Amino acid sequence: MTGVAVQLKGLRRTFGAVHALDNLDLSIEPGEFIALLGPSGCGKTTALRVLAGLEDADSGQVLVGGKDVTALPANRRDMGMVFQAYSLFPHLTALANVSFGLSLRGRGKSLARAKDMLELVGIGAFADRYPHQLSGGQQQRVALARALAIEPSVLLLDEPLSALDAKVRVQLRDEIRRIQTEVGTTTLFVTHDQEEALAVADRVGVMRAGKLEQLAAPADIYLTPATPFVAEFVGLSNRLPGTVVGNKVEVLGTRLPLLSPASSVSVTALVRPESVSVSPDESGEGRVLTTSFLGPISKITVTVGDLLVVAQVATDRLATLAPGTPVRVTLAPNPVALA
């Protein structure tokens, strides 16, 4: 099964004085998995709800498979949706929840298909349980099965993992990707968690104030952010003062290539922690302030003069970098964005 193409064209939506969607354009290829990422209130959920038909746009067009569905009500748009809040029908078992959409379509063998879907999401054994007898993760699996059971043309995921604990979140996130690849449904996934978005999506759209700032593959979003907002929002960045020299910027004594031309000489460069290396040096300008253990990679904060610099180091090097140790800070010559 292959998915269909989805296009959002010039969508506008205002709530009072707030522009939730400000002339938003977005094209999704058939079968593609797109994640919309952004701070809360950036309009990502509104975009998804407009696509689902649960919210009306003030203007603009929604095209699914080339067909204009802007005027169609939600129940005739043929989209499967998984919500942030647990949305299973409390009075129905897991199996009945999954077959709900199928029964509305009057398809025979809806129970058999519902069972298959529960197997697909890995909880076939819990078919007869009611939602309140399932854990949060299991409930979202049922919700996913319910959304996919109707063979929707588009799968919409509205922060489906945000209410789950960290471990289940990662597990289910990977599984959503596996299942999506298996069924090939065009998918729009809305999240405020950048790690989630970067990990599962074919392309990530970073939104801000109702507009798409950048739509690109996860690696491109991270390595070559199109705007300062994307650079700051995705991944951690150090804000370090720099001086522009030709087409480079000099930061802490190192000249770094620029991602986009600078408009002034004194600038603030956004430097990723993994581009910063720290080594013990008696004559170094820096002093280790704090260290935090994060598994194989650890985070270390260094003061250089009155600047605070965050760096990533291999955890086995932490022993030589106790707080107070004088260090030398060098920057890898990776291209940087300016704030």
Place this chain on the structure above:
Amino acid sequence: MAGVIARRARKQRVFRWTVLIVLGVFFLLPLAAMVEFSTRDPETWPALVNWPSLSEKYPALAEGITASLLQAGFTALLMLVLLVPTAVWVRLRLPRLRRLVEFLCLLPLTIPAIVLVVGLAPVYAWVTYFFGGSSLTLVFAYTVLVFPYAYRAIDAGLSAIDVKTLAEAARSLGAGWATVMWRVVLPNIRSAVLSAAFLTVALVLGEFTIASLLNRTNLQVAINFLGKSSATMSVAVSLTALLLAFVLLLLLSLLGGRRRNSVPVAPGAPVVPPAPKESAA
């Protein structure tokens, strides 16, 4: 020390029982008196449970009983048809109007029945013009009268579920609004709907003022009328109506209790508890 605690516990026990007994006597004595009085004539109770002979001997009473039962049924129906979709719609689409709707629904509570009748009389001139003078037309007035209780019950039921998300989930699965109401919302507020219906029935069975002043008949009007000719029968019917209302309210509270306790927890399943909200008014 132990002596002081024991004495205090005993004092509290005595106090509790005193209150219970005083209240019990207060409520039960009139009932006992009614039982005693209504059994003075040995033919009263057999006549009451024998419908054909009752309707023959006391046609006005039989008519009153039929009228009240029909009024209760139709009022409950009209109330549900009006209130459930309204309450759901307000929650889904017009959350800003919730306070206003609640205020409007509670309004009948603040207006004395006699004032209501003064207002209703000219309205009922029109009702009579369009629908005739049947006592069933009281259903319109009663529906307004039960709004405060019914709205509270239904609103509490709706607060216990996430109507918006459930409705949206059902819509995205292809359900139209009628299906959303019938297959998703109603099953989840069933006990709230039953509460509202029971309260309505209890209230309508006990209503006298409006029916009497608008010159319509119902159970209470008939009882009042009967009291002048056959005192024992009128007391027996009152007692029955009272017990019926009592049974309805008992069922209602049992229903609320069962709803609370009907959450079996499967072993090994981490449970996300549903929001604990009372459905009873």
